[in-house]
Amino acid sequence: MFGYPDFRGSQRDIIEHVIEGGDALVLMPTGGGKSLCYQIPALVRPGTGVVISPLIALMQDQVDALRTAGVRANFLNSTQDMEERRIVEAEFVNGELDLLYVAPEGLGVPNTQRLLDRGKISLFAIDEAHCVSQWGHDFRPDYLNLSMLHERWPDVPRIALTATATSATREEIATRLQLTGARHFTQSFDRPNIQYRIAPKNEPRRQLLDLLRAEHPGDAGIIYCLSRASVEKTAEFLSQNGIPALPYHAGLDSRVRAANQSRFLREEGLVMVATIAFGMGIDKPDVRFVAHLDLPKSVEGYYQETGRAGRDGAPSTAWLAYGLQDVVQQRKMIESSDGDAAHRRNAAKHLDAMLALCETVSCRRAQLLAYFGQRADTACGNCDTCLTPPESWDGTVAAQKLLSTVLRLQRERGQKFGAGQSIDILVGKQTEKVMQFRHDELKVFGIGTDLRDQEWRGVVRQLLAAGYLAVEGEYGTLVLTDTSSDVLRGEVKVMMRREAPQQKTRAPRARG
Ligand code: ADP
Ligand code: ZN
Numbered sequence: 001m002f003g004y005p006d007f008r009g010s011q012r013d014i015i016e017h018v019i020e021g022g023d024a025l026v027l028m029p030t031g032g033g034k035s036l037c038y039q040i041p042a043l044v045r046p047g048t049g050v051v052i053s054p055l056i057a058l059m060q061d062q063v064d065a066l067r068t069a070g071v072r073a074n075f076l077n078s079t080q081d082m083e084e085r086r087i088v089e090a091e092f093v094n095g096e097l098d099l100l101y102v103a104p105e106g107l108g109v110p111n112t113q114r115l116l117d118r119g120k121i122s123l124f125a126i127d128e129a130h131c132v133s134q135w136g137h138d139f140r141p142d143y144l145n146l147s148m149l150h151e152r153w154p155d156v157p158r159i160a161l162t163a164t165a166t167s168a169t170r171e172e173i174a175t176r177l178q179l180t181g182a183r184h185f186t187q188s189f190d191r192p193n194i195q196y197r198i199a200p201k202n203e204p205r206r207q208l209l210d211l212l213r214a215e216h217p218g219d220a221g222i223i224y225c226l227s228r229a230s231v232e233k234t235a236e237f238l239s240q241n242g243i244p245a246l247p248y249h250a251g252l253d254s255r256v257r258a259a260n261q262s263r264f265l266r267e268e269g270l271v272m273v274a275t276i277a278f279g280m281g282i283d284k285p286d287v288r289f290v291a292h293l294d295l296p297k298s299v300e301g302y303y304q305e306t307g308r309a310g311r312d313g314a315p316s317t318a319w320l321a322y323g324l325q326d327v328v329q330q331r332k333m334i335e336s337s338d339g340d341a342a343h344r345r346n347a348a349k350h351l352d353a354m355l356a357l358c359e360t361v362s363c364r365r366a367q368l369l370a371y372f373g374q375r376a377d378t379a380c381g382n383c384d385t386c387l388t389p390p391e392s393w394d395g396t397v398a399a400q401k402l403l404s405t406v407l408r409l410q411r412e413r414g415q416k417f418g419a420g421q422s423i424d425i426l427v428g429k430q431t432e433k434v435m436q437f438r439h440d441e442l443k444v445f446g447i448g449t450d451l452r453d454q455e456w457r458g459v460v461r462q463l464l465a466a467g468y469l470a471v472e473g474e475y476g477t478l479v480l481t482d483t484s485s486d487v488l489r490g491e492v493k494v495m496m497r498r499e500a501p502q503q504k505t506r507a508p509r510a511r512g
Pocket of ligand 2: 362363364365366379380381382383384385386
């Protein structure tokens, strides 16, 4: 039916288990071939396989692809009118469908439930099952209702699938979906063909352009930015520099978005510049690079987004530019979010894990896999820290100087400032703002000339990542934390990652 010579990974085991009527919880990396795990059982078992998927925008494409392969598939979602729905409903009731895709919100509607009672269901497939996790990065409230499937249709086997789950999320999926008796199938999360690289952010667009020109000319790729404005600007910048790039974000007209998405899928060598609104369920095998111009909020998000590179198994790059401003901005966003204290703590935990990945001096892949509960015994040889091991240095004294500056500003002046002012004070710059506040009279003025600005920014970033320093308020002012005094008193040693010297990405020092 699908034309593949063989199964991949654990597909065969999963498929046999589900055909026999067993429940399953499937963890497989993006591109691993999850769809087949429910599509084949749905073809083999009598009745229609009902697939719950949050990816409404992709249902038409998925159904078209299945029909081309000769599978009788259709979908029900909010984009259809009455007439279209009636046709699909009739097909289902008459047993003319192998697969029926529905949106999770649709299943909450009594009409849909009654409809499902009128046909024969061969299985339920719950795609992107991590959306049920309230602590994850993709929570969809409608997923919580899916425990209803088991209550209403106890005899129908269920298969839940996800590419993203720590062991905690896995437990949560099993509990919330009442999949406690399900067999777990976990496939390695390693994507050996993806080279992970995390670089200090200086001039991100310029750095990106250099990377694409040097290593990915003519390749298709995805570039993630945090804001819509930055998406637009980056797409424009690349286009002006001869790299065909399209923007994608939730603020664009839905027709423009759909058109850009389908061009990206069908044409060769296009670069999609997008917010994280783009990508879930996108099946383009030859994405050669995924670049992040802003820090992802969690390791799960980072893994999922970078996982869209290299589905065909060929060498691909995951490149992230990360700087002090990212930490300040993300901490600020968490602080000002409207979730309750537990949610904020959870978001902070996610961010901390992401920062630890950025600042690690050991193998990125090993750290990534460890986060998902998999041990890697050796360094991978295919990430930036393996290829060019970063030097670490004893940054304790530098940390003390920086923290003393923050402390003195607060104690002696009752003032709080951002990183920029503190660094100016340390390196003894007589800027207008320094003179205005008479910060040149502070005892710490000029005690940090041993490091360059850039290195001081690295110090601040790493202190923030380690929690020895915090930012607060709208302007991202630096404040001490409970553990700052440990550093100030010399009770802990602070090892730091040396900023790699800038290669070829250094821009002429023309602009001020
Ligand atoms: P996932 O949902 O896990 O991200 P998909 O189900 O979309 O992955 O499959 C990823 C790609 O792998 C698709 O292009 C699919 O056609 C292909 N694929 C899946 N199973 C096989 C197989 N057994 N042999 C060859 N290609 C496969
Ligand atoms: Zn490595």
